[in-house]
Structure formats: structure tokens, C-alpha cells
Amino acid sequence: MAERTRVALYLNQFFGQLGGEEAAGAKPRLEREVKGPGRALLGLLDASEELVGTIVCGDSYAGDHPELAVAECLALLRELQPDVLLAGPAFNAGRYGVACGALCKAAASELGLCAITGMFEENPGAELYRRDVLIVRTGMNAATMRDTLATMLRLARKQRLAEPLGLPAADGYLEQGKLQPAVAEQPAANRLVDMLLAKLHGQPFRTEVPLPVFTPPPAPEPLDDLGTKLVALITDGGLVPAGNPDGIEAAAATKFGVYSVAGRDSLDSVDYDVSHGGYDNRYVKADPHRLVPLDVARELEREGRIGRLYENFLSTTGLTNPVQNSRRLGQGMAEHLKAAGVEAVILTST
Amino acid sequence: MRLTLEQHQVREIAWGSRTKLDLGVLTVDRDELVAELLRDERLTSADLDLASPGEACRMVQLFDVVEPRARLEPAGADFPGILSPVQACGNGRTRVLRGAAVAVLDPTAPSAQLGRGLQAGHVLDMAPEVLLTQPRTGFSRRLPSTDVSLYAGLRHVVVVPRIAAGVSPDGASQALRVASLRAAVYLAAHAGGGPPDDQQVLELGPAPPDLPRVAYVYQLHSHQIPTLPGEPLLYGDNCRRLLPTLLHPNEVLDGAVVRSYYQLNMETYGIQNNAIILDLYRRHGRELNFVGVVVNVANQMAEERERCTTMSANLVRWILKADGAVFSKTIGGAPHVDMALVAERCEELGVKTAMLVSIAGEGQDSALFNSPALDAIVSAATVGTVALEPTERVIAGSPALAEVAQGAMTVGAGRFVGSVDHLGAGRLTSARY
Amino acid sequence: MTPVAEMVGSHRIVLGNGIVHPLGAAEASPQEEHALRRRLVERALDALATPVAAPTIFR
Numbered sequence: 001m002a003e004r005t006r007v008a009l010y011l012n013q014f015f016g017q018l019g020g021e022e023a024a025g026a027k028p029r030l031e032r033e034v035k036g037p038g039r040a041l042l043g044l045l046d047a048s049e050e051l052v053g054t055i056v057c058g059d060s061y062a063g064d065h066p067e068l069a070v071a072e073c074l075a076l077l078r079e080l081q082p083d084v085l086l087a088g089p090a091f092n093a094g095r096y097g098v099a100c101g102a103l104c105k106a107a108a109s110e111l112g113l114c115a116i117t118g119m120f121e122e123n124p125g126a127e128l129y130r131r132d133v134l135i136v137r138t139g140m141n142a143a144t145m146r147d148t149l150a151t152m153l154r155l156a157r158k159q160r161l162a163e164p165l166g167l168p169a170a171d172g173y174l175e176q177g178k179l180q181p182a183v184a185e186q187p188a189a190n191r192l193v194d195m196l197l198a199k200l201h202g203q204p205f206r207t208e209v210p211l212p213v214f215t216p217p218p219a220p221e222p223l224d225d226l227g228t229k230l231v232a233l234i235t236d237g238g239l240v241p242a243g244n245p246d247g248i249e250a251a252a253a254t255k256f257g258v259y260s261v262a263g264r265d266s267l268d269s270v271d272y273d274v275s276h277g278g279y280d281n282r283y284v285k286a287d288p289h290r291l292v293p294l295d296v297a298r299e300l301e302r303e304g305r306i307g308r309l310y311e312n313f314l315s316t317t318g319l320t321n322p323v324q325n326s327r328r329l330g331q332g333m334a335e336h337l338k339a340a341g342v343e344a345v346i347l348t349s350t
Numbered sequence: 351m352r353l354t355l356e357q358h359q360v361r362e363i364a365w366g367s368r369t370k371l372d373l374g375v376l377t378v379d380r381d382e383l384v385a386e387l388l389r390d391e392r393l394t395s396a397d398l399d400l401a402s403p404g405e406a407c408r409m410v411q412l413f414d415v416v417e418p419r420a421r422l423e424p425a426g427a428d429f430p431g432i433l434s435p436v437q438a439c440g441n442g443r444t445r446v447l448r449g450a451a452v453a454v455l456d457p458t459a460p461s462a463q464l465g466r467g468l469q470a471g472h473v474l475d476m477a478p479e480v481l482l483t484q485p486r487t488g489f490s491r492r493l494p495s496t497d498v499s500l501y502a503g504l505r506h507v508v509v510v511p512r513i514a515a516g517v518s519p520d521g522a523s524q525a526l527r528v529a530s531l532r533a534a535v536y537l538a539a540h541a542g543g544g545p546p547d548d549q550q551v552l553e554l555g556p557a558p559p560d561l562p563r564v565a566y567v568y569q570l571h572s573h574q575i576p577t578l579p580g581e582p583l584l585y586g587d588n589c590r591r592l593l594p595t596l597l598h599p600n601e602v603l604d605g606a607v608v609r610s611y612y613q614l615n616m617e618t619y620g621i622q623n624n625a626i627i628l629d630l631y632r633r634h635g636r637e638l639n640f641v642g643v644v645v646n647v648a649n650q651m652a653e654e655r656e657r658c659t660t661m662s663a664n665l666v667r668w669i670l671k672a673d674g675a676v677f678s679k680t681i682g683g684a685p686h687v688d689m690a691l692v693a694e695r696c697e698e699l700g701v702k703t704a705m706l707v708s709i710a711g712e713g714q715d716s717a718l719f720n721s722p723a724l725d726a727i728v729s730a731a732t733v734g735t736v737a738l739e740p741t742e743r744v745i746a747g748s749p750a751l752a753e754v755a756q757g758a759m760t761v762g763a764g765r766f767v768g769s770v771d772h773l774g775a776g777r778l779t780s781a782r783y
Numbered sequence: 784m785t786p787v788a789e790m791v792g793s794h795r796i797v798l799g800n801g802i803v804h805p806l807g808a809a810e811a812s813p814q815e816e817h818a819l820r821r822r823l824v825e826r827a828l829d830a831l832a833t834p835v836a837a838p839t840i841f842r
Contacts, residue, residue: 167781175782180489181482181732181763182781183497188706188730189625189774192676193564195726196704197637200562200674208779209707209727211720219794222834237805278682279574283804289820290807296821305828320683346827349784350574350802574802650801652785684802687786720790 008082016056026058062099089118097125232310236318238276256316356546371541413456420538431586440600457747484734499768557639572648625775648688663695697723
């Protein structure tokens with residue numbers, strides 16, 4: 001007979017029967033004895049699977065020392081040598097959910113385990129980890145413990161066999177934000193009219209594209225003395241040196257370029273190109289100042305309206321750029337500019 | 351307005367001595383078709399070819415796909431403002447050759463890099479199956495080509511117009527536009543007068559008063575790529591300063607609208623068969639009352655955008671008195687925003703909305719609108735790329751390109767012609783895992 | 784595309800002169816075009832010096 005699949009369980013102090021809130025500071029410990037939900041899990045395992053141990057950790061300990069707690073749990077897992085880690089389910093318990101998510105992510109990436117947890121959709125751990133960790137959808141409380149464990153186990157088996165996951169609704173997990181090609185039953189036009197009619201009749205419908213939600217950052221303070229500041233020009237309109245030496249992509253660019261304008265008062269159209277597939281580039285190619293206004297920035301520098309113009313302009317291409325990537329590019333640009341001592345930025349966008 | 355589409359099914363296309371349709375076989379006199387195309391002095395010649403479903407054949411540098419149609423009553427009123435004088439269309443009788451298409455290549459058009467400095471542009475492969483992949487998530491699935499492209503299941507007469515030296519780029523594009531339509535009209539007009547296999551009557555008759563009134567807001571173009579002088583979009587007009595206006599759906603289907611020269615994912619074939627209009631027709635009088643089409647464009651300037659938003663929403667709410675509206679857009683981010691602004695204004699005026707968008711690229715969301723009322727969105731595009739195996743025959747603008755394009759090739763889903771139709775005919779979409 | 788800038792929470796937004804040339808005017812004379820560009824950049828500098836609480840468009 002083939003070797004049995006080794007399953008480990010992670011529980012908090014409450015489900016691990018250490019105690020309530022008074023035990024929430026407990027460090028991770030390994031229990032060989034079956035604890036709490038472990039009993040239900042035993043009833044679900046088949047002959048090819050065995051529960052090899054349970055890690056119990058206090059929620060406060062995991063929340064107050066997140067990195068340490070994960071490291072200590074990983075050490076215990078190395079000792080247990082499981083193939084599968086089932087964490088929780090945490091239902092709507094916030095600290096527990098975050099701890100389950102963090103451990104599953106680390107167990108998968110560092111130990112190569114098949115690691116699955118379960119949470120209520122609004123558990124903060126779900127938002128933090130759903131992209132990286134397979135999280136089974138649960139109700140708000142432990143009423144569905146047995147069903148949730150059964151689903152976690154079913155998905156673990158699927159993953160071990162490298163079977164593709166079904167849709168989130170069909171397979172019972174929280175959407176991970178991965179878009180895959182698919183062929184729908186009905187043409188898009190019919191689905192569109194169906195959706196409108198449902199909306200008109202007050203019937204339930206499900207958008208195929210959920211809306212991103214933004215929390216705007218606080219407004220930066222105004223600058224009172226621009227005449228002393230170092231100012232930079234940035235664009236997301238894709239202006240690049242002729243030949244596009246950095247290979248800035250013409251759509252959804254993954255990088256930005258840093259291009260010197262030191263000692264120059266203007267941009268010569270023969271020296272530049274546009275790598276942007278989203279607008280008619282002819283006007284900017286004919287005169288790059290229509291996108292990056294170096295000429296007037298130099299005038300304003302000479303006149304003392306700005307202290308000094310930063311010696312490079314930064315350029316990327318925004319077209320159809322996903323939010324996460326745009327955010328990463330923005331952070332990279334901000335770090336570059338901060339390191340250079342830039343205090344103000346004019347970003348020109350098409 | 352009442353339009354009867356007399357539909358003839360085409361099961362085979364072959365060259366012959368006289369152009370005619372007989373028992374589903376369309377025979378084409380190539381010399382006569384070439385002569386018809388060469389009425390345009392900007393062309394020196396035109397290469398013709400055929401391509402059928404399931405064949406190991408690939409077209410690259412595709413300019414447009416057009417369904418062969420000819421106006422029978424009134425005769426000759428084809429594509430008003432382009433092929434014929436500006437005049438009414440959408441009323442009377444039109445012959446349609448179902449299952450056939452004219453595919454026109456643009457031998458001057460570069461787009462996607464292919465290697466050796468040659469460019470394949472937009473591609474259509476007639477192989478029975480293609481491989482759809484999403485490298486980011488490891489997805490890979492073999493699908494019937496007819497699931498992936500709206501045009502892989504059609505029989506194509508392929509036209510490669512040769513542009514005379516000295517013709518300006520604008521003139522060349524216009525010549526390609528005229529050639530596309532002229533070939534399509536020629537085939538249908540010469541198909542002969544046998545009885546049609548089927549008739550479709552399109553007329554917005556009275557609907558029961560309790561049905562919801564539904565309008566369609568149809569964005570024809572986005573001027574982030576401004577149309578050129580003489581570039582026909584609507585009755586021959588380039589719509590550079592188009593203010594939102596009302597059309598009868600039959601006008602859209604019957605030749606008043608063609609796509610701009612270089613508009614991804616909205617071929618003239620898709621406009622002639624605008625799937626949103628056809629679906630609204632199908633439900634008219636039973637599930638809804640289809641009250642009309644508002645056409646507009648996405649704009650460059652903030653003031654134009656506001657004008658378009660205000661007037662489009664007013665037409666929907668106060669002139670058409672719609673309870674609900676569906677929206678379609680052209681490819682790109684700016685059109686996305688312009689469409690959403692109109693929809694948002696409609697919602698503010700009490701009109702419920704649903705929008706057709708395309709989310710492609712890397713498979714994550716590009717953020718372009720953020721309004722809680724815009725909660726009904728259908729995705730008409732797919733993520734990922736189409737992986738093509740080597741093929742036997744390539745139809746291209748030059749022998750060098752044909753040779754290079756014969757090998758295995760990866761094409762972004764949006765550049766595989768017919769994989770995305772912004773007017774909703776396709777079933778390919780993206781599922782969220 | 785000021786609606787996008789507003790939506791993602793850019794605080795100081797200057798309205799440019801169209802998508803294809805936010806800081807240009809292809810149909811104007813070179814002098815007029817330069818003057819327009821200068822006005823827009825000066826407006827950006829003014830915006831940088833102006834307190835705002837929420838995304839604000841400077842016209």
C-alpha cells in the first residue's frame with residue numbers, strides 16, 4: 001500500500017481547547033492528541049489519510065508576533081512532516097483568520113505543503129490572503145464546521161492530484177482574483193440584456209466584473225515655496241528615447257524609464273518615440289513637449305518659479321494597466337524621486 | 351421602418367466563369383470581381399483567395415471582415431455615403447449571404463511584431479482547433495476555433511488590395527474601406543434571384559405598455575484615435591464632432607454604420623449583425639419594449655465628454671423615456687470611462703443600466719470607473735493568448751510575411767480577429783477563479 | 784482622463800488639452816501652443832501650492 005497522506009491541523013487556543021481569551025497569548029505548541037475539530041476531521045479522512053498532529057497557537061500571540069508565530073509554527077510543521085495543512089476554519093474570527101492565512105501562505109511557499117484554510121468572506125484574513133491561499137467559504141460561525149472541513153479536505157485532495165479547481169461558487173472557495181479564459185453558454189449580448197432585465201425587475205444578478213474599490217490617500221500638504229524646490233516631470237503617456245532602449249511596453253507597462261534631460265532646454269522629436277497603443281501618437285511624436293513640457297519647465301526654472309528641475313524625466317505607459325501593477329510602478333517612481341530629493345512632481349497623462 | 355433580410359445560406363465558395371449562387375454554392379468570377387474593385391483608381395490590382403472553415407490556412411494583416419449583403423429594395427442603396435449617395439437605409443429588402451464573408455487584408459498595416467522586422471497584425475486562423483492559454487495562471491485549453499473566433503466558421507473570399515504608388519496613407523485606408531464594402535456588395539448583388547432560404551423581418555412594432563422601455567447606447571468610435579477626414583463611420587461621416595443622436599436599429603444593421611479604419615474588435619460584420627440590437631429585437635414585445643438606439647463617440651476633450659454625457663443621458667431618459675439602457679463601447683480605457691459616465695448619469699436620472707466591457711490583458715482589473723450604481727457589467731473579452739500551430743497556407747500582404755507567418759505563432763486574444771466582439775456576439779469570456 | 788484621476792484619488796488635477804496632446808494644441812500656431820503649455824504648467828504649480836481636501840480639478 002502506498003504511503004498515507006499526512007494531514008496536519010492548525011487551531012487557535014479556543015478550538016484547540018487551551019482556553020478562551022485568557023489563553024490567547026499561548027505560544028505555538030504541537031499536540032499529538034486529537035483536539036476539537038480534529039474529531040470531526042478524523043471521521044472525514046479515508047484509509048489513505050492520517051491526522052499526524054495539531055498545532056495550537058493563541059490568537060493574540062499570533063497577532064502580536066506575526067512573523068515569530070509563523071516561524072515557530074513552520075518549525076513544528078518541519079517536525080511533523082505533513083503533506084497537507086488544514087488551518088482553522090476561522091469563520092468570522094479576525095485574528096484567527098489572519099493567523100490561518102499567514103501560516104498557509106508560508107507553509108505553501110516555504111515547505112511546499114498543500115495548505116488550505118476556511119473563513120467567512122468578511123474575515124479580514126480573507127481580504128489579506130485570498131489571492132495567495134485557497135480559502136474555503138464558510139458561514140459566520142462554527143455551525144457548519146463539519147461541512148467546511150469536508151470541503152477543505154476535498155480541495156486538498158484535488159490539489160494533491162493536480163486537478164484544476166472549478167469555479168469558486170462550484171468548488172466552495174473564495175475567489176482568488178485570477179481571470180481565466182472561459183466559454184459562456186450565451187453570447188455576451190444576451191447576458192447583457194438578461195442582466196439589465198434582472199436589474200429592472202429587482203431580481204438578483206451577478207456582475208461579471210466586480211468594481212474595484214478605492215480608498216483615496218490623504219491629500220498632500222501644499223508647498224509654500226516652489227521657488228526653492230526640486231521639481232520632476234513624469235508621464236504615463238509612453239515617451240521614450242528613440243528605439244525604446246528599455247523596452248517600455250506599449251500597453252500595461254511593467255516598468256518605467258528614467259531619461260536624462262540634463263543640460264537640455266528642449267526635446268528634439270528625432271530623439272524620441274512613443275510607446276503607447278492607446279492614442280494617436282503623431283502629435284506627441286511631432287513635438288514631445290505636448291506630453292513632457294521640458295521647454296516651459298526650463299523657462300520657469302530660469303525665472304525662479306521653481307527651484308530646480310530634476311535632471312531626469314520618468315516615463316511609463318498606463319494603458320490598460322491593472323491596479324496592482326500601477327500601484328507598484330507608482331511606488332517605484334516615488335522611491336526613486338525621494339532618493340533623488342525631489343519635492344514636487346508634475347505628472348502628465350494622456 | 352421595416353427591413354426584410356432575405357437570407358441565403360452559402361455552403362461552399364468556388365471560382366467560376368460567372369458569379370452566382372446555386373444550391374448553396376457561391377461561384378465567383380474573379381476577373382469580374384477584380385474589375386469591380388479596380389474601379390477605384392487608388393488600387394493597381396487586387397489578389398483574391400478563398401479560405402474555408404477547418405482548413406490549415408491563416409490570414410494575417412486583416413483589415414476588416416464584411417458580410418456580403420446587397421440592397422434589393424431600393425436597389426443600389428448600399429452603404430450610403432460611402433458606396434452610394436447619402437440616402438435612407440434600414441427600410442425595404444436586403445439580401446444577405448449567410449455563412450460567407452469578405453476578409454480584406456491591409457498589406458500596408460503593421461501591428462504586432464512577428465520577427466525579422468515583419469508584422470502580422472490581426473490574425474485569423476481557419477484550423478479546426480486552437481489552443482487558448484493564460485500564461486499567468488497556467489491555463490491552457492484546446493477549443494474549437496468556432497468557439498474562439500466569430501469568423502472561423504465562415505467561408506471567406508479574401509481580398510488583398512494593392513495600393514498605387516503615391517497614394518497618401520489616408521487615401522490608402524479609404525481605398526481599403528471602399529474595397530471591403532464593394533466586394534461584399536458585389537457578391538450579394540450577383541448571387542442571383544433564387545428564393546431565399548429564410549427571411550427575417552425587422553420592425554419595431556407596438557409593445558404592451560407594461561413592458562420596460564429599453565434603449566441601447568452605442569458608442570461608435572473613440573477619438574483618442576481621431577478619425578481622418580473622409581473616414582466614414584456613419585452615413586459616410588467621420589463623426590469627428592458627433593453629438594449624441596438617435597438611430598433606428600435597422601439603420602445600424604443595414605449599412606449606415608461601418609467601423610473606423612483601425613478599430614480592434616469591432617469588425618463591420620459585427621456591426622451588420624450587432625448582437626445587442628438583434629437580442630433586443632428578439633425580446634421586443636415579449637420581455638421589453640426596444641425604444642431605440644442612441645449613438646455617440648468617446649471624446650478627447652473634457653468639454654466634449656461632458657456634452658456627450660449630458661446629451662446622451664437626456665436622450666435616453668427624456669426623449670426615449672427609457673426605464674433601462676444597455677451600453678457598448680469600443681476598445682480602450684478612454685471609451686470605458688466615457689461609457690461609464692453616460693451610464694452613471696442615466697442612473698442618476700433613474701434609468702437602470704448594464705454595460706458590456708472587455709477585460710483582457712494580464713487578467714487583473716484595470717480601474718476605470720468606480721460608481722456603486724454601475725453594478726451590472728458583462729465581460730465580452732477574454733484574457734490570455736491564442737497559440738497557433740504551424741499552418742500550410744498563409745494569406746498575407748507579402749510573400750516574405752507569408753513565409754514567416756507559417757510557423758507557430760502566439761497572438762494576444764484581442765488580435766485574433768473575431769475572438770472579441772464589443773457588440774456582444776461572442777461567447778468567449780473570462781471567468782474569475 | 785480627469786474622471787480616472789479623480790476616481791483613484793489624485794488630489795491636484797489640471798485639465799489638459801485632450802488625450803492626444805495634453806500639453807499641446809496641434810491646430811494652434813507655435814506661439815499659441817507654447818503659451819497654452821506654459822499656462823497649464825503654471826496652473827500645475829499653482830495647484831501644488833493650493834491646499835485641497837479632496838480630488839480637485841484646476842481649470
